[in-house]
Amino acid sequence: MKILGISGSCRKDETSGTQKLVQTVLENTGMDYELVSLRGKKISGCIACLGCAADNVCKVKDDMEGLREKIVEADAYVIGAPNYYSMLNAVTHAFLERWYQFRHQEGDTLWGKLGVAVGVGGMNGMYPAANIETLLLYSFVETVATVTGQGAASCYTCGYGETCKVGVPIMMHGEGVTITPDMIPGVSKQADVIQAAVDAGKLLGKRLSEGHDRGEVTMRMQEKMMSALEESA
Numbered sequence: 001m002k003i004l005g006i007s008g009s010c011r012k013d014e015t016s017g018t019q020k021l022v023q024t025v026l027e028n029t030g031m032d033y034e035l036v037s038l039r040g041k042k043i044s045g046c047i048a049c050l051g052c053a054a055d056n057v058c059k060v061k062d063d064m065e066g067l068r069e070k071i072v073e074a075d076a077y078v079i080g081a082p083n084y085y086s087m088l089n090a091v092t093h094a095f096l097e098r099w100y101q102f103r104h105q106e107g108d109t110l111w112g113k114l115g116v117a118v119g120v121g122g123m124n125g126m127y128p129a130a131n132i133e134t135l136l137l138y139s140f141v142e143t144v145a146t147v148t149g150q151g152a153a154s155c156y157t158c159g160y161g162e163t164c165k166v167g168v169p170i171m172m173h174g175e176g177v178t179i180t181p182d183m184i185p186g187v188s189k190q191a192d193v194i195q196a197a198v199d200a201g202k203l204l205g206k207r208l209s210e211g212h213d214r215g216e217v218t219m220r221m222q223e224k225m226m227s228a229l230e231e232s233a
């Protein structure tokens with residue numbers, strides 16, 4: 001069993017809360033895994049050219065090409081994204097949008113696989129985690145757990161945090177704030193969030209080692225998808 005981890009953070013690995021949580025989930029699965037950062041990768045959104053309609057292979061030439069085989073080979077996914085404007089950030093969205101290439105003809109390559117959705121925000125990560133779950137559902141991938149945490153908003157380190165009227169430090173601590181290291185949030189400081197990542201990894205590992213039935217998962221995800229579509233109609 002192999003798990004593909006994706007960190008959609010644009011920030012350096014050591015400053016990224018998303019990367020930290022995705023890594024923590026992966027480490028606790030007890031399975032082989034590969035963690036890929038989308039940082040610096042050039043991945044466009046789907047351009048609806050339908051070049052993939054005949055053979056389920058995207059024809060857009062960018063960094064998604066090198067990721068396709070990893071997606072196909074993985075038994076499960078741990079996908080994390082930062083919260084940008086109360087939704088998942090663009091590169092993670094583009095990455096998941098391009099999974100459209102698997103959806104044609106007998107396009108069941110991803111059906112019934114398992115996933116964990118991770119979201120990190122300056123305030124909270126629930127929006128990107130929910131977005132990831134929705135996008136995975138379109139491939140009938142079951143999200144077995146979501147993990148969300150509060151990361152370090154760049155406003156604490158941009159150099160203007162103590163005076164910027166629209167920055168997080170003044171929003172959180174008021175005018176006249178002096179930024180100190182202890183007030184900068186980070187997922188590693190949130191024991192409950194790290195525990196949630198550990199638990200999510202263990203659950204994913206357990207589900208995989210129990211030899212989950214992809215057909216059964218697919219049916220449940222198809223039903224869930226139909227209910228969601230009916231509700232929104």
Ligand SMILES: Cc1cc2nc3c(=O)[nH]c(=O)nc-3n(C[C@H](O)[C@H](O)[C@H](O)COP(=O)(O)O)c2cc1C
Pocket residue numbers: 009010011015016017018019081082083084085086087120121122123124125150151152153154
């Ligand atoms: C363009 C941009 C928009 C953002 N919008 C939000 C937002 O709407 N809500 C929020 O909670 N955090 C927002 N943030 C803060 C990030 O989610 C936060 O810094 C988070 O820690 C990033 O994840 P990372 O540490 O893995 O890079 C935004 C950051 C950027 C760069």
